[in-house]
Amino acid sequence: MTPSPNDLLAIRPDVAAALAAGAPVVALESTVIAHGLPHPANVESALALEAAVRDEGALPATIAVLDGRLRVGLTADEIRHLGTAPQVAKVSRRDLAAVITGGGPGATTVAATMIAARLAGIRLFATGGIGGVHRGAETSFDVSADLDELARTPVAVVSAGAKAILDLAKTREVLETRGVPVIGYGTDALPAFWLRDSGLPVDARVDDPAAAARLLAAHWALGLDSGLLVANPVPAEVALDADTVTAAVDAALAAAQAAGVTGKAVTPFLLDRVAQATRGWSVQANRALLDGNARLAARIAVALAAP
Numbered sequence: 001m002t003p004s005p006n007d008l009l010a011i012r013p014d015v016a017a018a019l020a021a022g023a024p025v026v027a028l029e030s031t032v033i034a035h036g037l038p039h040p041a042n043v044e045s046a047l048a049l050e051a052a053v054r055d056e057g058a059l060p061a062t063i064a065v066l067d068g069r070l071r072v073g074l075t076a077d078e079i080r081h082l083g084t085a086p087q088v089a090k091v092s093r094r095d096l097a098a099v100i101t102g103g104g105p106g107a108t109t110v111a112a113t114m115i116a117a118r119l120a121g122i123r124l125f126a127t128g129g130i131g132g133v134h135r136g137a138e139t140s141f142d143v144s145a146d147l148d149e150l151a152r153t154p155v156a157v158v159s160a161g162a163k164a165i166l167d168l169a170k171t172r173e174v175l176e177t178r179g180v181p182v183i184g185y186g187t188d189a190l191p192a193f194w195l196r197d198s199g200l201p202v203d204a205r206v207d208d209p210a211a212a213a214r215l216l217a218a219h220w221a222l223g224l225d226s227g228l229l230v231a232n233p234v235p236a237e238v239a240l241d242a243d244t245v246t247a248a249v250d251a252a253l254a255a256a257q258a259a260g261v262t263g264k265a266v267t268p269f270l271l272d273r274v275a276q277a278t279r280g281w282s283v284q285a286n287r288a289l290l291d292g293n294a295r296l297a298a299r300i301a302v303a304l305a306a307p
Contacts, residue, residue, distance in 0.1 A: 008100055011120050012073025015061045019121050024058035024301035026294065027072070027117040027125040027155070033064075033079060034088035034107035035268050036128070037283065043083035045287055047076060049126070049294045056298030058124075063116045065091055065099045065106030072120040082107065090264050092145045110157065111149035114227060118153050123216070123304060125155050126297035128290050129163040129193040130229065132171030134266065135253060142266070147171070150227040151178035156216050158230045158297040160289040161191035161198060164245050165252070165270045168192055172200045181228045183215060185296060191233040194240040194285045202231060209296070213303035232296050234289040240282065248277035 011019070018025050033046045046062060053060035061073040064082055074082070082088060082105060089099045091106035093115060099106035108116060110130050117125050131144025150157065162171045172190060175182055182190060184202035192198035206212045212230060219228060233239075252273035261269045274282050 005119055008070055009116070009119050010069040010071050012061065012071075012075075015059060015073035015120070018059045022305055024298065024305040025061055025122050025124070026053045026058045026297045026301050027113055027120075027122045028053070028060055028062040028294065029110060029113040029125070029127050030062055030064035030074075030082055030107040031090060031109050032128060032290065033062075033083050034085075034105075035090055036271070037286070039083055041283070041287075043080050045290065046079045046083065049290055052291050052294045053126070053298045056295050056302065058298035058301045060294075061117075061120070061122060063108050063113045065089070065096070065104040065108070068100055068103045070096065070100060070116050070119070072116055072122070081105075093149060094145070110146040111144075114149045114153045114155045114157065117155045123154075123156060124158065124297045124301040126158045126290075126294040128286060128293065129160050130157060131267065132162045132166040132168070133174055135165075135167045137167060137170065140262075142262075143174070147174050147178060147180075150175065150180045150229060152225070153227050154220055154225050156228045156230055156300070158185075158232055158293045158300070160193050160234050160293060161229075161231045162193065163267070163271075164192040164194055164198075165249050165267065165274070168198045168200060175229065176203075178226070179224075180226055181215075181219065183212065183228060183230045185212065185230055185232045187231065187233050191231050192245075193289070194234060194245055194282055195242060196233040196236065196239050209299035209303040212300045213306075216300070216304060230296070230300070232289075232293050234285055235292055238281075238285040238288045240278065240285060244278060245274075248274045248282070251277060
């Protein structure tokens with residue numbers, strides 16, 4: 001018997017009620033819990049992000065695979081469990097069915113979180129930085145599924161641009177080719193995770209949540225079925241300088257190549273090496289930008305839900 005989405009999707013009751021009432025809800029990914037930060041910082045950060053969304057007037061819905069269901073909205077205990085469980089799968093589009101039928105647990109990437117948000121009816125999703133075209137992709141063909149998901153799934157992703165470990169120019173080109181609008185929030189330049197300015201342009205700029213909500217609403221009212229990237233720069237007080245990032249990323253890439261690290265393992269390996277090279281400063285920046293993105297997504301969700 002073929003299952004329906006409702007058989008595989010479990011929406012927390014308060015999230016379902018908020019969505020039914022047209023109240024603002026913000027999706028949050030779970031990869032940062034299982035693969036992005038060490039324990040206990042991972043759990044502390046996840047709970048703080050949920051609190052930040054609530055502070056701004058929206059309801060958070062952290063997404064993961066648990067007990068054979070794609071869960072939209074975790075309890076605090078479930079977040080703590082995900083943050084300490086061994087061998088949590090990293091779940092993208094290709095992995096969802098296998099991890100769900102295998103029982104999980106699985107932590108959702110940008111792509112998988114977007115899929116779950118769409119199924120649940122959530123329009124706003126906050127994350128750190130999206131994946132993209134990896135350096136050397138002309139020979140490795142290593143391109144994140146996040147880019148295709150943004151092109152095919154109508155969810156707005158608020159992030160600090162694309163991760164600085166990527167080939168940013170190629171990532172920007174793919175977004176343009178796939179018709180994904182890149183909207184700078186208070187900026188004319190695409191941010192690059194720990195950097196406020198990658199030197200690459202955005203497609204449009206907005207300077208307040210209401211303007212962002214109007215743009216998103218117009219995009220979807222036209223029947224355009226892609227997502228949008230709302231690029232929110234890392235706070236200036238914790239941003240890294242370009243020379244520091246370049247040196248740290250180059251060293252991390254060389255180490256990954258020497259160790260034969262490939263596929264899903266590349267990003268967490270590089271982020272860990274950059275954290276070591278910057279003596280933890282990149283982790284502080286990461287947590288600050290996650291907070292800023294969660295708050296902005298909540299503000300836009302509130303504006304989008306306004307009559």
